[in-house]
Amino acid sequence: xxxxxxxxxxxxxxxxxxxxSEELKMMANRxxxxxxxxxxxxxxRVKSRSAKFTYVVKEVTPEIERELKAVRDYLKGTDVxxxxxxxxxxIRNRFRVDFFVTREYARLAHMFSNSFFEPHDKxxxxxxxxxxxxxxxxxxxxxxPTEDGRVFTFCLGSDYYGETKMAxxxxxxxxxxxxxxxxxxxxxxxxxxxxxxKDIKRFGVLILGLSGTGKTTITLSDxxxxxxxxxxxxxxxxxxxxxxxxxxxxxxxxxxKTDNVTSQxxxxxxxxxxxxxxxxxxxxxxxxxxxxxxxxxxxxxxxVPRYAIPHTENNVDLPRTxxxxxxxxxxxxxxxxxxxxPEQAACYLMLGESSITSAEDPxxxxxxxxxxxxxxxxxxDPHKEGNKFYEILKKNPHIKVFLINTGFVGGEKxxxxxxxxxxxxxxxxxxxxIEWQFDxxxxxxxxKSSRRVEMEKFDPYRIYGRSRYxxxxxxxxxxxxxxxxxxxxxLPEIKKALR
Numbered sequence: 001x002x003x004x005x006x007x008x009x010x011x012x013x014x015x016x017x018x019x020x021s022e023e024l025k026m027m028a029n030r031x032x033x034x035x036x037x038x039x040x041x042x043x044x045r046v047k048s049r050s051a052k053f054t055y056v057v058k059e060v061t062p063e064i065e066r067e068l069k070a071v072r073d074y075l076k077g078t079d080v081x082x083x084x085x086x087x088x089x090x091i092r093n094r095f096r097v098d099f100f101v102t103r104e105y106a107r108l109a110h111m112f113s114n115s116f117f118e119p120h121d122k123x124x125x126x127x128x129x130x131x132x133x134x135x136x137x138x139x140x141x142x143x144x145p146t147e148d149g150r151v152f153t154f155c156l157g158s159d160y161y162g163e164t165k166m167a168x169x170x171x172x173x174x175x176x177x178x179x180x181x182x183x184x185x186x187x188x189x190x191x192x193x194x195x196x197x198k199d200i201k202r203f204g205v206l207i208l209g210l211s212g213t214g215k216t217t218i219t220l221s222d223x224x225x226x227x228x229x230x231x232x233x234x235x236x237x238x239x240x241x242x243x244x245x246x247x248x249x250x251x252x253x254x255x256x257k258t259d260n261v262t263s264q265x266x267x268x269x270x271x272x273x274x275x276x277x278x279x280x281x282x283x284x285x286x287x288x289x290x291x292x293x294x295x296x297x298x299x300x301x302x303x304v305p306r307y308a309i310p311h312t313e314n315n316v317d318l319p320r321t322x323x324x325x326x327x328x329x330x331x332x333x334x335x336x337x338x339x340x341x342p343e344q345a346a347c348y349l350m351l352g353e354s355s356i357t358s359a360e361d362p363x364x365x366x367x368x369x370x371x372x373x374x375x376x377x378x379x380x381d382p383h384k385e386g387n388k389f390y391e392i393l394k395k396n397p398h399i400k401v402f403l404i405n406t407g408f409v410g411g412e413k414x415x416x417x418x419x420x421x422x423x424x425x426x427x428x429x430x431x432x433x434i435e436w437q438f439d440x441x442x443x444x445x446x447x448k449s450s451r452r453v454e455m456e457k458f459d460p461y462r463i464y465g466r467s468r469y470x471x472x473x474x475x476x477x478x479x480x481x482x483x484x485x486x487x488x489x490x491l492p493e494i495k496k497a498l499r
Contacts, residue, residue: 003060005068006144006152010100010131012080018122019081021113027081027106035287039276042107046139046160047280047297053157054141056380064142068154071133079103085116087128087172088248089316093180093240095172098126099164105134111161111277114303115253116168126150128171134159141167143379149179151379161279162255162301169238169250170377182242183388186375188219189234189247189318194431200228203430204318206239206247208374209327210354214406214422216256218327220266222311223423233312241321245396249316254309258291258300270308277303323400323430326374328354329407331366332472335417335458336425337403338436338445342393343497345401349373350386350490351480355407365412368476370483383489390494402429403444410463417458424452441473443499 019027025040033041057064080100087095096119101108132155139157146152151171155163173184187206194201209215219236237255240248254270258281261267271278271291279301282293291300306312326348339345352371356364372382373389393399406422408414425447428434433451438444447455456462460469477498484495 003144003146005060005065005072006057006142006154007146007150008072010075010080011072012075012100013077014079014103015082016079016103017082017084019083019109019113021110024081024083024106024110024113027103028110031107033283035283035289037272037276037289039272039274039278040110041278041281041283041289042111042161043280043296044159044161045134046158046163048160048299049163049166050139050141050158050160051376053139055143057142057144058380060144067140068142071131071136071154071156074133074136075102081106081109083109083113084119084122084126085112086119087116087168087250088240089117089252090248091120093242093248094120095127095175096121096124097128097130097168099130099132099168101132101164102135105132105159108132108134108159108161108164111279111303112164112168114275114277115165115251115255117252127175128168129153130155130164130167130171132158132164132167143167143170145171145174145178145379149175151175165255166377170379172240172250173238173375173377174379176240177384177388182240183385183392184375185239185241185247186237186373186377187239187324188215188236189239189249190219191232191234191318192430193228193230193232194225194427195229196431203322204245204247204320205430206241206318206321206324207327208325208349209404210352210369210371210374213327213329213354214404214419215327217264217419218325218404218422218426220264220309220311221419221423223427225427231311233309234316234318239318241392243392243395245321245392245399247318247321249318251316253303253305255301255303258302259294259298261291261302266310267304270304271302273305273308275305276308279303321396321399323402325402325404325426327404327406330355330368330405331408331411331414332460332469332476333403333405333442334409334446334460335405335421335453335455336429336434336447337439337442338429339401339403340438340444341497342390343493344444345393346386346390346491346494347484347497348401348403349389350383350484350487350494353480368479381489383487386487386490386494390491409458409460414463415457421453425450428452441470441499
């Protein structure tokens with residue numbers, strides 16, 4: 001079987017292309033819900049990504065070929081919209097994306113158009129092609145990387161915009177790793193300006209973490225810093241880390257969750273400005289938007305313009321990455337640790353660790369969950385994430401890697417690590433205002449003292465008792481070793497670096 005069914009040009013009834021964002025908005029207007037703020041609100045049939053129906057296709061099977069031929073035959077009699085955009089702002093590392101979607105779902109074209117950058121070269125061949133047919137009878141997402149360095153994705157049966165966005169970004173992360181000597185990271189990015197002695201110094205920071213661990217909260221926090229100290233927010237979702245520690249931002253907008261947005265004034269304001277596009281927000285008969293009403297879904301989203309969020313700037317790149325934070329939410333770790341070697345940092349990236357919350361499954365609260373690189377969008381060969389990260393850290397010894405716990409120490413009724421504690425610890429870590437000590441049981445450095453946070457109340461040895469805590473950690477490390485054992489291509493020095 002050849003891959004022609006993926007790579008051949010799309011034939012359709014009529015092709016709509018080179019449309020402005022405003023023209024796409026008008027095409028989708030009939031599906032927008034009138035509301036008091038006058039923003040765009042769309043509702044979808046599918047409310048989240050269809051991960052269990054997502055397949056990486058290395059070799060095209062007869063079944064897949066038959067299905068995609070049927071899709072192509074359908075498109076020959078259907079009006080289709082083509083949106084051309086670039087992932088990344090930087091001219092040195094742009095990924096050209098062609099997004100095709102059936103005209104009935106112009107709202108997806110409208111959202112995609114707003115999310116990414118105007119193409120630098122409209123005549124360039126695409127690196128990434130995404131074809132979305134939401135009305136298809138079955139839900140299937142087929143991802144096909146080609147030998148010539150492109151990625152084609154067919155999204156069938158889903159009208160959820162998150163599927164669209166991640167089809168493009170997932171491909172860019174893959175191409176960055178395989179062809180551009182870097183690593184795509186499911187990470188927020190920000191620049192800190194902090195007073196160190198008499199000087200103001202700048203630090204580039206990446207924040208990684210699974211959903212619910214505080215990645216976006218930390219990324220968007222100003223930590224209460226006052227000028228001349230401060231922050232500049234770059235991205236809240238995907239950064240592409242180059243092998244010299246430069247990190248490219250990927251998106252022109254922010255795509256935020258709205259389930260708790262009313263408790264975050266800056267973000268809540270951003271959802272109300274012209275250009276905001278809400279997805280699956282509750283709107284009552286009078287047009288009032290209520291993000292706290294989760295009748296439709298707890299996975300409400302909103303595309304918000306960069307300008308509406310304080311501390312953003314036009315440039316989305318980090319010229320240098322100095323610090324990387326891995327977020328986790330657990331009961332058995334102190335609030336902050338500093339990893340001691342590139343091998344260990346790569347090991348913890350592979351663990352991609354957090355724990356199950358009551359919101360996810362009340363019967364499994366506290367159980368570990370792990371996703372390699374905190375990134376559910378890896379196309380294949382997950383061991384390469386750890387190996388490449390290890391390579392980048394060895395080449396850039398100035399990068400320091402930390403492990404943040406944003407949960408409770410000692411269980412659900414234990415000592416809560418409050419967001420302000422986390423924000424203060426981060427600033428102290430960046431500023432050099434922490435005294436570290438090596439913990440031989442954990443295998444890395446923990447905070448002995450911090451200028452802004454009293455640490456004694458978070459001491460797991462005090463909360464659990466030393467023998468009980470060591471027992472808990474021994475069980476945890478056994479789980480971790482079992483997890484790492486599945487990655488045959490992972491460098492042995494990474495596997496051995498747990499403690």
